[in-house]
Amino acid sequence: MPELPEVETIANGLQKRVSGDRIESVWLGSKPEPLKSPAAEIARALEGSRIDKVRRVGKHIVFDLRSRTDKSRRQWIVHLGMTGRMLVTSAEAELPRHAHLVAKLASGRELRFVDPRRFGRLEVRQTEFNGPGAEPLLISSEDFARLFHRRAAPIKASLLNQNLLHGVGNIYADESLFRAGIRPRRRANSLTRAELARLHTALREVLQEAIAAGGSSVSDYVDADGEAGFFQLQHRAYGREGQPCLVCKTKIKKIVVAGRGTHYCPKCQK
């Protein structure tokens, strides 16, 4: 579900609403555990901790925690998978289906992790989490080009590879390739310097515009307040198969690349 702009929106919302609050108790759903750390360890790390800060790293939400008792620091890492939500609600609000974690806050509210498909992951760590790859909004044009220029895989598959860049998913891969005028199936190592530079610029622009719009709500993404984003209204390729290209009116095509639905303009993208 959520890619960089959506996770950024959620993390910013959480930072505004719960930083400084304290987690008093934690309820963890029983059967299926979307957990990378043992449930007991997660509960132990969260309970009694103050939330110092909430931020995004790649597609992960990072909660910086500080223990009340021994002042030790922990990081609670949340990956939302395809359908995960992290919501701040009143304690009275009805608990939705597929809630897997509820953290009661000192303020009386609840922080709830809800994930129907259970692709999301929760983890607690003591060491700094930097994510697997580079940040698309921070990387220089030269470093960006260096990541891709020897890769034999299709450029779209390379954009989705979180070990290179993290945070780019299916929507923003398609949107940035459209803006850069590059076909998704092109091998990354076939792109010219100029094309890589265009892609770097296009990707940053798309991500920044999407963050400004609060992310894309294609089906069920909502921010920490339960509000939808509206960048989907500005998509130029993703989800527009059969519709006229906004630049040249050619019909947008849909193919499969790296196992993912992929949208592009056969005329504008070379």
Next chain:
DNA sequence: ATACCGACCTGTCAGC
């Protein structure tokens, strides 16, 4: 080392 492909889950929607 790299790259496909199914698996992991549930919900929704189109087609019959």
Next chain:
DNA sequence: TGCTGACAGGTCGGTA
């Protein structure tokens, strides 16, 4: 109405 299959913002592990 109801069934079946395809598909969905993501990642992982096995295999070629």
